[in-house]
Amino acid sequence: MSALTETYVDNVIGHLPEKSRADIGAEIRATISDMVEARLGEGPHRGPERTATIEREVLEELGDPAALSREYANSPQHFIGPKSYPLFLWTLRWILPIVGLLAVLTNVVVTVATTPDVQLGELIGSTVGNTVTALLTAFAVITIIIGLGDRSLDDNALPRMPGRQKAPWTIDDLDRRDIRGRQTRAEAALGLVFILALATIPFIPTTLLYVGHLNRGGTFINPDLGTDWLLGYWGFLGLLAAVEIIRFVTASARPTVALIGGVIDVAMAVFLTIALLTQPVLHPELTSAANANVQQIITVIAIWIIVVWDQVTTWRTVRGWRRR
Amino acid sequence: MRRRHWPPTSRSCVAAPWSSPASSPVRRPQYGYSLLTTLTEAGIPTEANTLYPLLRRLEKQGLLSAVWNTEQARPRKYYTVTASGAEVAAALHSQWLELDSSITKLWKDGTP
Numbered sequence: 440m441s442a443l444t445e446t447y448v449d450n451v452i453g454h455l456p457e458k459s460r461a462d463i464g465a466e467i468r469a470t471i472s473d474m475v476e477a478r479l480g481e482g483p484h485r486g487p488e489r490t491a492t493i494e495r496e497v498l499e500e501l502g503d504p505a506a507l508s509r510e511y512a513n514s515p516q517h518f519i520g521p522k523s524y525p526l527f528l529w530t531l532r533w534i535l536p537i538v539g540l541l542a543v544l545t546n547v548v549v550t551v552a553t554t555p556d557v558q559l560g561e562l563i564g565s566t567v568g569n570t571v572t573a574l575l576t577a578f579a580v581i582t583i584i585i586g587l588g589d590r591s592l593d594d595n596a597l598p599r600m601p602g603r604q605k606a607p608w609t610i611d612d613l614d615r616r617d618i619r620g621r622q623t624r625a626e627a628a629l630g631l632v633f634i635l636a637l638a639t640i641p642f643i644p645t646t647l648l649y650v651g652h653l654n655r656g657g658t659f660i661n662p663d664l665g666t667d668w669l670l671g672y673w674g675f676l677g678l679l680a681a682v683e684i685i686r687f688v689t690a691s692a693r694p695t696v697a698l699i700g701g702v703i704d705v706a707m708a709v710f711l712t713i714a715l716l717t718q719p720v721l722h723p724e725l726t727s728a729a730n731a732n733v734q735q736i737i738t739v740i741a742i743w744i745i746v747v748w749d750q751v752t753t754w755r756t757v758r759g760w761r762r763r
Numbered sequence: 764m765r766r767r768h769w770p771p772t773s774r775s776c777v778a779a780p781w782s783s784p785a786s787s788p789v790r791r792p793q794y795g796y797s798l799l800t801t802l803t804e805a806g807i808p809t810e811a812n813t814l815y816p817l818l819r820r821l822e823k824q825g826l827l828s829a830v831w832n833t834e835q836a837r838p839r840k841y842y843t844v845t846a847s848g849a850e851v852a853a854a855l856h857s858q859w860l861e862l863d864s865s866i867t868k869l870w871k872d873g874t875p
């Protein structure tokens with residue numbers, strides 16, 4: 440199977456539910472092989488050039504992978520009216536991210552500029568609330584405008600509308616970017632942001648989360664915690680960050696890298712468990728002396744739940760990669 | 764990918780109250796491309812991007828059953844009409860015949 444066909448199949452299954460991707464992908468590959476083979480059999484010779492030409496013909500006959508994907512997804516496409524549906528989708532894809540970004544930026548700037556003592560919780564709460572309101576309002580406005588316009592839409596204007604295929608789909612329109620690679624890169628970038636956030640925990644003041652009065656704005660972490668423990672913590676985070684950087688650079692979820700990441704993950708969980716069970720890791724003034732042990736154990740349980748969940752998601756990603 | 768064993772059980776291929784014989788192309792297990800060829804030869808040219816998603820929907824509705832045959836050089840997914848699929852097909856076939864008969868009668872009578 441050529442790289443072109445693999446790219447085409449990836450484009451079809453990229454937006455389908457994870458559980459159905461392998462089956463649908465295998466069937467499309469088999470179909471393409473059958474169609475290519477049948478047409479090769481009709482001709483006098485089977486050179487690589489002729490095979491490549493026929494493969495392009497077959498893929499163009501199967502058509503736009505996005506359209507084929509929608510057929511497989513079988514999701515209703517008439518929410519706004521079939522004529523305006525491509526315009527509706529196109530508008531949502533362009534307008535909603537812009538509205539969301541503007542809402543977040545505006546809210547952060549206004550809150551920071553108008554609030555003397557900004558609390559992180561307040562900032563997050565107001566930003567999420569206002570952004571959701573802005574997105575819902577934009578969605579409603581777009582739906583109403585396009586819905587009303589759909590009633591008086593001139594059929595002659597349809598081909599000129601944004602979001603519509605201007606001409607029959609050809610293989611030159613195929614999105615050649617590696618969809619799985621992009622997904623892996625996005626996950627790795629998100630992982631790096633998460634690791635960076637974890638690395639800053641020892642420095643975060645309690646005033647950011649409404650509990651500053653408990654320890655007069657100190658950190659969440661016990662200031663008497665040994666430097667070795669902190670260096671160990673950052674060391675493990677550094678190793679995890681290295682794994683994510685490798686995933687980002689190679690854009691692949693190779694089993695070896697996933698295995699190394701999993702081992703580091705578990706080793707770090709063991710390290711944190713030992714740290715939490717042998718000394719007060721959280722700031723003593725934040726924990727109730729009577730329930731300090733219970734709080735430490737709850738923290739350990741939470742850590743292991745996250746680790747197990749991480750292992751499961753990593754294993755599922757690797758399994759999806761190996762099916763390719 | 765989870766693949767069921769080949770060949771499929773005979774339960775899905777028999778005991779359907781349909782008038783076509785058991786050896787009919789629509790009753791034999793067929794893979795997608797062979798169905799496309801069968802339909803084209805029968806004068807119903809169908810596009811692959813229409814047929815395959817449709818087969819999957821019919822499979823989800825329990826009207827078709829499907830198994831992967833991995834014994835050949837090229838793995839293929841074979842579809843077979845289930846008992847309930849055969850019932851639905853028989854009902855549709857019967858409706859089609861009635862409609863065909865009515866249209867023919869109207870045509871003979873000079874309408875339209």
